[in-house]
Amino acid sequence: MSAHDHANEQDHGHEHEHHHKDTFITKYIFSIDHKMIAKQYLITGLIMGIIGVAMSLLFRMQLAWPEESFKIFNVLLGDTFAPDGVMRNDIYLALVTIHGTIMVFFVLTAGLSGTFSNLLIPLQIGARDMASGFMNMISYWLFFLSSVIMVCSLFVESGPASAGWTIYPPLSALPQAIPGSGTGMTLWLVSMAIFIASSLMGSLNYVVTVINLRTKGMSMTRLPLTIWAFFVTAIIGIVSFPVLLSAALLLIFDRSFGTSFFLSDIYIAGEVLHYQGGSPVLFEHLFWFLGHPEVYIVLLPALGITSEIIATNSRKPIFGYRAMIASIIAIAFLSTIVWGHHMFVSGMNPFLGSVFTFTTLLIAIPSAVKAFNYITTLWKGNLQMNPAMLFSIGLVSTFITGGLTGIILGDSTLDINVHDTYFVVAHFHLVMGISALYGMFAGIYHWFPRMFGRMLNKNLGYVHFWVTAICAYGVFFPMHFIGMAGLPRRYYTNTAFPLFDDLQNVNVIITVFALVGGAFQLVFIWNFFHSMFYGEKSVQNPWRSNTLEWTAPVEHMHGNWPGEIPEVHRWPYDYSKPGHAEDFVSQIVPMGPDEKELHH
């Protein structure tokens, strides 16, 4: 550790010598300060989130009232995509595709992990900034660029990418197959390639920072669970994102240069195409080698945030700190060897199906450990019901509800019949969509004072949480049932099948909940932007938390702490420890003469 501290001090000295004035551009735009970059990630993520959620509301309206025409379709989608207020069927698919892409990558990967890894890693491990501030800046701006390209693709005349967020070829490769696979798909691929570059730079930075720049005394077993989650998430990202990049590049080759990696024996629009020898199943493997770990890239940071918030607001140590770390690592490892459960009926060898069933169901064990540890942390706590805490409890609830149905989907035998039905949609929206979103909200409510020096309004927070919680269940709980009735996903309308007529009222219920829930997110958006400028000024440690970020001054400064970086003497979860006057003991408080550390 001494070398690092030495380096830190040198940094610090450096800081003092050149105390350069920030211009507007270096402070707010091309900033290399991790706190500013975190805010940039967050705000970009929120804007993308508004677009993504709005799209889901549009296609939910289409599903609930397939025979109606809506002026709002025409207003928002324009005359080409929704003539006379009737959404075109390929535009429905485009909305589904872009909703998925934006929510998974732009909101819940970059918006969640990008924001909180950047904000918290240096502040919670006691570093002056990321290992490479410059690379961090590039990472954000590549993310911004990819967001811009993705949004631009919405305005292509032939429509944005429409082959589903999984972009399986040949549908995604052939403009003859669906109009969105023309320019829209090209932009999608370019945007994702840039996004992956951004994500990799971010992840490398997080890993290096956590390994090298921890302050004195901050051993790996004294790290807050947030940092553990971000650290492991970054590693999964480094392992799996390049594989998606390779898939995207090969797809670009197939589309533009006539290679046949994923295409073979295709007759479309009255002619035989020259492709021969490729296989879409190969693409599925490459895609899901990222696609499944991606679920955990989205979820683990949310779980890390929740661990921290539940412990702080329960005024109790997180239960089973080491088991929590072990389960994060176990989940991360298993997540890289379960991708085949998305492909049980893809035509791959059924023997592989057996293997992937086995590995998939194993993931339930560390997940169960996490869920029970959260519940035990609440037990005999002194729960402070701040909005962040509500969202964290909500996360545990949706994580359980959504996770349990994974037992059905992970079982190849049962997956045969519910694969690609609304059962899957309900499952993954609860377990990774809503859970991760709750994690993101929890993080925002909890660390808003750290980001902006002001507090979010708690009463708006309560309204936001309770309406969101009810609507989330209202949307996704009944959805399991229409899935079990065999309704396939990605159908523009179900009216072609009288068989499903009795499910139409369920679809209406779901859409009403979705519209109400979506509308109430405006309460949050209002709270966010209003409090940013007019919220109550925050005290230094509003939640009376142990971790290092609350020892830094409220006003942001380069290098985070004036003077020395604080030294760490204990783990971050000494809440309500007997023998202390307060119910929290900051990590920088030295051990008393008779005090024993729990783990070390």
Add this chain to the structure above:
Amino acid sequence: MTSLLVIIVLVFVSVAIWQLTKIFDLTQIGDNAENYQVANDNDNSVNGYLMFAFLVFIYLTTIYCVVKFGHFPLMSNPASEHGVEVDRLMWISMILIFFVQTVTQALLHYFAFKYRGKKGNTALYFADNNKLEAIWSIIPAITLAGLILYGLYAWTNIMFVDEETENPMVVEIYAKQFGWEVRYAGKDNVLGKANVRYIEGINTLGVDLADPNAQDDIQASELHLPKGTKVVFKIRSQDVLHSAYMPHFRAQMNCVPGMVTQFAFTPTVTTVDMRNSKAMIEKVDAINKIRTEKSKELVAKGLEALDPYTFDYLLLCNKICGKSHYNMQMKIVVESPEDFKKWLGGQTTLVQNIKAQEQPVEADKATIDTATVVKDSTVIVQVVK
């Protein structure tokens, strides 16, 4: 006008929210002047009770959904032999899930209610307990081991078909944007070779007409299956990925261009028997009630009324495949082996169809332009080679 109204309503709502928060804030300044956006005892109490109420909400939602939508059509009345096994496993998993869900949600929300914070209370410093950790690793591990074993047993039975000993009937399912076709292997029970490069005219499946096995192949646009006979489906796609989904038979397999995939099952209930089953009669009645209501509305608008619904097994596309993915279906008819034989006997083979079509066309063409015919036939010869 409506847009203006909507905008006005939105403005009013946001003003109302803003005012509400101001009032809330003002009422709370006295409490904790320094830090009034942090939860106080009152917030803890209110939200603690709401947590409990939310538990009730989850339970009620569950009960409502099960009662109202829980006919579980995919968990009862399987129409295939292996479907019984699938449904049994589904029920076991479902009951397990509902049990765990009920208990864990109760613990979570009850604790959130019971231990809601109060000034002066102290939390218990309880950080670790290896015994507890072991309990909740080992119990799920054992339960899952059981589920995995049962699942793998069923999976192996379903997916591994020994065509030598079981001698199932071979049927090809062929997917294309946006429809299905089927091909029966005929008397020899072997499908003729096929490739999209052979597609021409009414040979829409691209069957290699020179292949001896192809001579007795029968192409059809409706899937008929004999009850009680194991059928192995050889599945192909012409253009993009599709998925052959037959929910009533608990069967699904993707259709992959450039590759033949397969799925096998034994249908056990004929279409007529399924129509006459009690559950199905109820379901169809319920659907027809909805359709009559809707028809009334449609007729009032001067549109055509909907046809009444009668049950049929269906083959649906279940992998996003383009614009009309939502309407890519084929009727499946399960009938007694005798009826099936009769039906199949009434079909003409692909080769017969092509010959029947070619003769008049060729005769026709010969009178118009001999050169074209010569060109055409050379193309056919090349293709056949």
